[in-house]
Amino acid sequence: MTVQRNILCIGAGYVGGPTMAMIAHKCPHCRITVVDVNPDRIAAWNSGELPIYEPGLDQLVAATRGKNLFFSTDIEAGIRENEIIFVSVNTPTKTFGLGAGMAADLQHWEKTARQILEFSRSSKIVIEKSTLPVKTALAMERILNTRANGVHFDVLSNPEFLAEGTAVRDLENPDRVLIGSRETERGQKARETLVEIYGHWIPREKIITSNIWSSELSKLVSNAFLAQRISSINAISALCEKAEADITEVSRAVGMDSRVGAKFLNASIGFGGSCFKKDILNLVYLCRHYGLDEVADYWESVVKINQYQQERFIRNMLGAMFNTLAGKKICLWGFAFKSNTGDTRESPAIFIARRLLEEQAEIIVSDPKALKNARADLAGLAGRIDFVEDPVLAARGCHAIALLTEWDLYRHLDFQAIFATMDKPAFIFDGRNILDHRRCFEIGFNVYPVGKAPLTHF
Ligand code: UDX
Ligand code: ADP
Secondary structure (H helix, E strand, O other): OOOOEEEEEEOOOOOHHHHHHHHHHHOOOEEEEEEOOOHHHHHHHOOOOOOOOOOOHHHHHHHHEOOOEEEEOOHHHHHHHOOEEEEOOOOOEOOOOOOOOOOEOOHHHHHHHHHHHHHOOOOEEEEEOOOOOOOHHHHHHHHHOOOOOOOOEEEEEOOOOOOOOOHHHHHHOOOOEEEEEOOOHHHHHHHHHHHHHHOOOOOHHHEEEEEHHHHHHHHHHHHHHHHHHHHHHHHHHHHHHHHOOOHHHHHHHHHOOOOOOOOOOOOOOOOOOOOHHHHHHHHHHHHHHOOOHHHHHHHHHHHHHHHHHHHHHHHHHHHHOOOOOOOOEEEEEOOOOOOOOOOOOOOHHHHHHHHHHHOOOEEEEEOOOOHHHHHHHHOOOOOOEEEOOOHHHHHOOOOEEEEOOOOHHHHHOOHHHHHHHOOOOOEEEEOOOOOOHHHHHHHOOEEEOOOOOOEOOO
16 A cells, blocks of 8 residues: 655755655655755755756656655754655764864764754654764664653664766666664664655665664775775776786776676776765774774775875876976866766865966866866865866867866867867876877877876877
8 A cells, every 4th residue: 555655855965856856756645845954955956957967857856846846944844744854964074173084074964863853743764864974873863762752763774875977867776775774663664664665666676674783884885895996996007007008908807707897997087076085984983993993994095095096197297298287278177076967076176176276287177067166166276277168168278188077078079179279289188088099199189098008299
């Protein structure tokens, strides 16, 4: 029997917005409200221009908004009127006090728990969607169940595995949905409620359940494993450049072993995004807390290699361009942390832009979706920065192009025409290995890929 459900999501960000839009689309019998403290965000969700760019999301929201999907700033009413509450507020890395730079900053999250407690008049299921340190659900339970007024809260962990740029596809057809709960009768009943909701479009065998701490830990470990693959291939890319091997050939050979698999083996300028670094540092903090220093060091090295790869990219640029970038115009193709998103959180482009400015280069930033965020990220930095959306115009008069995001559009440009407008000798640093390097070289560019020999005219 299909049960009518009233669902609230607190936090209308990259996770909350798309996830609720998908549930609304797949479960017409559910009435879903998404609330946020930020009125501008809510206004944007209610407008023709959504606050985030995500392929397919516009259509999904257009089909559900005003029918069974609502965006609001009224958090109090939201908590009062709904029996199932997803929490997807941001949990950035702490920037102050104990654990600064490593542990998660839980202030938004704790504020949310206290609001839920304050405004609830009936029992609720509260679902952790944000990535949180292991054992956060325990703290949440403790805060929520402090009042003896008959109102009870069941806390579930339901980590989100969607990747930006493919969020709609990932939500529609996930590899798995993980739901962690207490093993008590109440906990299992709450879990079944959530299983029933996902069961409307996800095959039952893909919905896995576990104890609550395993669920929280699995999210951190999944991201740590994914990031580790990138750091592994990036570490080998440095060796390939020295040993005259080709990283694309090496990753193809390695990835064809079915035990390893072919995905997530693209050498790059390093991983970005709001999750990988934050989650690994969380894991490292947790290991240190338990006195597991060797384990902590092991995972911390994944982040160190990522930083090393970004600095190496700058050093390669410097080395190729005669050890000085001062006064040179360098065009950045792409600023988002990956293609098909406007998100720039932890984007390697931020570090690379900052380093280029330190070397006194002039930078022209180009990106089809991320210029607004790029402007905010680079605000206040000393040096000359221009923002030009069209990559061809952005490259005009430049000494070099640094390709930082793998936007498909960069593959299909007229490189002959671009070369003609650039200062000579002209350089391309392909931080994503997506261009036709041989062809660019034949046109006249000096081409520097990642993890393979450069093609130069010197
Ligand atoms: C990640 C996880 O994939 C997702 O499951 C989790 O829910 C959130 O974190 P996301 O950060 O959105 O998703 O993007 P992802 O596709 O994982 O890419 C992360 C970074 O790694 C990007 O900067 C990307 O460019 C980089 N990357 C990815 C590489 O450099 N090489 C690769 O082979 C793959
Ligand atoms: P994520 O990528 O995890 O979705 P975002 O930063 O995109 O992270 O979204 C988190 C959202 O949570 C933001 O829009 C922020 O305004 C909202 N938020 C943070 N704290 C609260 C709170 N106490 N109540 C409601 N919304 C909150």
